[in-house]
Amino acid sequence: MEVGGAKGSDAIVVAAIDFGTTYSGWAFSFKHEFEQDPTKVSSKNWAGSQLVSQKGPTCVLIKPDGRTLHSFAYDAESKYAELSGEEKHTDWYYFRRFKMMLFDKIGMHRDIKISDATDKKLPAKTVFSLSIKYLKDDLLRMSDQQIAGGSLRPEEIHWVLTVPAIWNDAAKQFMREAAEEAGIPGNRLSIALEPEAASLYCRHLPVEKHVGDQACVMSKFKPGARYLVLDAGGGTVDITVHEVTEGGYLKELHKASGGAWGGTKVDDNFKQFLVNIVGARVMEQFPRENMEDFIEMFRDFEIKKRDIGPAKEGKVTFKLPVAFTEMVLEETGLSFGAHLKKSPYANKVLHKGDKIRIDAAVVKGMFRGPVDSLTDHVAGLLRDVTGCAAIVMVGGFSESPLLQDTVRRKFPGMKIIVPQEAGLAVLKGAVIFGHRPKVITERVSKWTYGIACTQTYTVGNHPASRKYVNVDGVEKVDDIFSVHVKVGQHLKLEEQQSCKTYQMASADLDSVTVFFYITKDCDPKFVDDPGCHKVGRLDVKVPGYGAERQVTVSMAFGKTETEGSAMVAATGEVVKTKLDFLDID
Known part of the structure; x- marks a missing residue:
């Protein structure tokens, strides 16, 4: 973690923003709350259609002027779907899952541009800063409700912004500058590395807040104990190895590593599954003409994806919008059912009305690529760093029962720790870091x-x-x-x-x-x-x-x-x- 400007201990409140590839959120705690219970952190539940999540989707809708934010998260998804349905969307800018453009970039320029859903370009700094400003303002509205008769002054807040540890210095600097452009004072802003923040959060959790190996609680780790932090998010998997030192401080034993093996790779595989049936042209055209149905289809997939476990048998039912099957017929001259019969899934998928029922083995196969890449990388790290007592699984993808089971099976000699609300571990840990910024003493x-x-x-x-x-x-x-x-x-x-x-x-x-x-x-x-x-x-x-x-x-x-x-x-x-x-x- 990187510490800058005023320390969190000088502030009344520490406010953290976790800007993720697929989901983003904010959290805060007042100094007196932290002193009573470091894990007592206020955050927001986000709701969209039938999906309620601990963070909101990283989706941004910007007005046609290219400078003004209209909405963020589920509101942005819904409004853009509405505009698309009325064919009024072409002048608007809609961005989703754009954080990955910062991954592994060398020689990145401040004026770099990114493309929206219809390939229109805006400066990346504008898109990032408008998103961070929304999260900042949303947090302030909530925190002000907890203060009788007034609101927080800027000097009373210390801000923390999370970034993946595997990002290079250019990407971290880009995020800091975007945050400052969003109105966060540079001297009151710290950058927290995501797996380090999660590690800090887990070290404060009591045993009853673990769903993994109950016999291995991080707060009990003595100096010299080593553990691997596996932060599996939507876009990237971020891995680091820590050792506890005297006084409860932490030092990094191996430079942060990882790759683009997050939960969105499973979504990509579901999309490729449909491409294998109806062809790429339909899958490219469908969101352009039926964005609302496209969003709902993948929201439904997200809900079902979270429940796929190793013991799942039979078939898994997913929604298939009528507009999608109609487009298949219009664009190709064949029904979806006819395409299905000619596909590799003819005997593994049933189609009826607005639903498809897929063999559980096929759905579990959508996890195989990212899960294998992740566990192979962890295995290599554990060969390089000896003496690790546990693997700590955090991040939204770590909540997947299938991923948890695979990690347990591949590393039978390791203790596996999964905190409750693993998807919020980074965000809540960032708040703790803001109050106690010098816990990481050494890095590689x-x-x-x-x-x-x-x-x-x-x-x-x-x-x-x-x-x-x-x-x-x-x-x-x-x-x-x-x-x-x-x-x-x-x-x-x-x-x-x-x-x-x-x-x-x-x-x-x-x-x-x-x-x-x-x-x-x-x-x-x-x-x-x-x-x-x-x-x-x-x-x-x-x-x-x-x-x-x-x-x-x-x-x-x-x-x-x-x-x-x-x-x-x-x-x-x-x-x-x-x-x-x-x-x-």
Whole structure:
């Protein structure tokens, strides 16, 4: 977790926003509530049609001006379906599940644009900031109801925004800037990494609030205990390994990892199931002309998906809108039933009226890809990190009985902990983190960090092709990657890392520019090697004359932004910069 600005303990209330791929929500607690019971957190129940959820779908409807939010979550789904039914939707902007555009992006620009349901584009920053503003304002309306005769002042609130731990620094920075654009003061905003927040929440839960292994309660873990946090959400699966240290603090043992194996992959497989029957053209056309029916069809699938367990037998019934079967006939000249008979599912699916009944084995097969990818990755991590006592399952997808059973079967020697309301563990943990921000003391670097430097040319150490003679007549080599932090290195948070001292490249220079770089390579040679990215610069005045003058460069991690600094040896002057991971070369 990253801590910035004012601490949560200075605030009357901590307010958290969990901005998810499929579902989003907010929660808060007052300081006096936290002191009585850290898990006592206020949140909202969201309702849409027959579906009631702990968070609302991450759907945004923006007016035709491209700047004004009309609605969010279920309201956005319903209004857009209404507009679509009346054929008035073409000028409106409707976005859903757009958070994944930030996953694994390097070289992302602030002005990047994303496409809505009909391929119209808006700046991503606009879409994200309008969504966060809605959640912020919605939370404030609820919290103000708990204050007699007034409302909260901005300085009385500390905000926490959650992001996946596997996201890179550019995506985290993008979310912070979107939150600030939404009206959250930057000095009162912390970024919480999702599995770390969930871990913190679970460590406060009493035994009666676990539905997993009752004999393994995280609050009882002693220093040295290790456990794996499996945060399975809608879009991504985010995994980290923690060890309890003295005083109940936590340190990360392995850099956060995971992939795009969340619950939406099951939805994608259901959609592909229909494509295999009626073809891709119908599935592409149907939401364009019948958005309301399309939304209801997948809402029904979401409800049924949550109940699919390993013991499920027989058939599972799903709604199939009449408008869908009518479109199949219009577009292809064949009925849905005729397509079904020619498909691989002829003997596994029954169709009657507005319903289809699918063999349970076929439905369970829709889980196989993401579940296998997830458990295979966990198995690899457990081979790398020894001594783990438990797997803690959080996130909405972790509530799936099928996923829970698979994890138990594949890891029979592990304790499996699933908190009640696993889908809210990240959100409620983010509130706890806002009150107690320094619980994570150590993290593992996902990057190699360093600067570009110049060295004297040495035969055997440097390629001759990079050699040049400087103004002092000395053979030099530029653009060498001087490593300060290696990928996989353990970092004490909020401490300076790897101070290194450099001399001037030539005697007559009166200033030096320090360029900061990142790469996934453990041992980079030059800053222009493939995979190296420039993330910051410092311009440093260096008085005097002579190549022996020195500048000491260091980096600090664990704050809101990664910080680079340089100190001039002769004067003691320190110059700092926040590394900028957006718009990098």
